[in-house]
Amino acid sequence: MLDGQASDLRVFALGTDRAGGMATAAQILGGAGTGPGEFQRPTALSVGRDGLVGVFESTGRVHLFGRSREGELEHRTTFQFRMDIEDGCILGHHLVVTGLHSEHSGVVHLFSTAGEWVRSFGRFYDTDNPWVSETIERSLVTCLEGSDEILVAPLFLPEARKYDVLGNLLWWTEFDGLRPIYLAETADGMVGVGTPEDGYHGTIGVTGDVDGGIAILQVGFITRERRESGSDPEISTYVLAADTGEGALLGRDFGRIRDIDGKGAVLSRGVPFPTLRVITWPPSVRQP
Known part of the structure; x- marks a missing residue:
């Protein structure tokens, strides 16, 4: 679990907590700071199939952790990329991040796990204004391990897309009936962003399971009252076929x-206090 408020990474052993009780972390790593393995504004956590763990910071830093001989998680390396990171995940031997890169255009940027840039791709909005592009193309990403495919969902556009690691668009699904933010280009070329008084929709999560063949997009309806009270947004959950993008x-x-x-x-809620809930499928529906 990545705790953004405490700036640390907490490792729990599943099955050790009592039902409805509080689990105790077996390890706590990181902490606020600028040193290797320390975090500043951590924004995303990802675990690769080989056990590699990545923590992605909005500052452009990526920290990688791996298992020691004793089985505990330990810091391996830290990279500083020349970009602002919105989200990130691990796909095989690639680090996949979304955000604005100072040298490479596109929404999605691939790096090797050695920190070398591989490629960038994905444009969601046709504009020559970088401020407009930076705002409207902010996106969440999840890696579908075992398929070399990537799910991408813009924060402020009612859609989801799937790419392969070469940057080929595999499908693109739009969602009807969602209320967007206001976005306008000002006279000086900057961007003005506004939110409707009666609420707006924004993407808050995207994930998927390649073995189960599903992709999940979650959209939050954010109102002024919920934001001021600190309440969670009303969440709509869409389930899509991972191979076609069709769903409901x-x-x-x-x-x-x-x-x-x-x-x-694994599910979470923010109120009345941050909670993680682990759900185990019955044996009859488990995938191999």
Whole structure:
């Protein structure tokens, strides 16, 4: 679990907490700071299939952790990329990040796990104004391990896309009935952003399970009252076929789905206090 408020990474052993109780972290790593393995504004956490753990910072730093011989998590290396990172994940031997890169255009940027730039791709809005592009193309990303494919969902556009690691667009799904933010280009070329008084929709999560063949997009309806009170947004959860992008609204207010695979799912809620919930599928629906 990545704790952005405390700026640390906490490792829990599943099955050690009591039902409805409080689990105790087996390890706490990181902490606020600028040194290797220390965090400033951490924004994303990802675990690769080989056990490599990545913590992504909005400042452009990426920290990688791996297992020691004793089985504990330990810091391996830290990279500083010349970009602002919105989100990130690990896909095989690639680090996949979204954000504004100072040298490479596109929404999605691939680096090797050795820190070398590989390629950039993805444009969601046709404009020559970098401020407009930076605002409207802010995106969340998740890596579909085992398929070399990537799910990308813009924060402020009602859509989701799937790419392969070469940058080929595999499908693009738009969602109807969502209320966007206001976006306008000012006379000096800057961007003005406004939010409707009666609320707007914004993407808050994207994940998927390649073995189960599903992709999940979660959209929050954010109102002034909920924002001022610190309440969680009303969440709409869409389930899509991972191979085609076709799908439908599953329901509302499940909580945020942080991860899902053939064994179960991890959900979270922010109020009345931050909570993680681990769900295990019954044996009859588990994937191999």
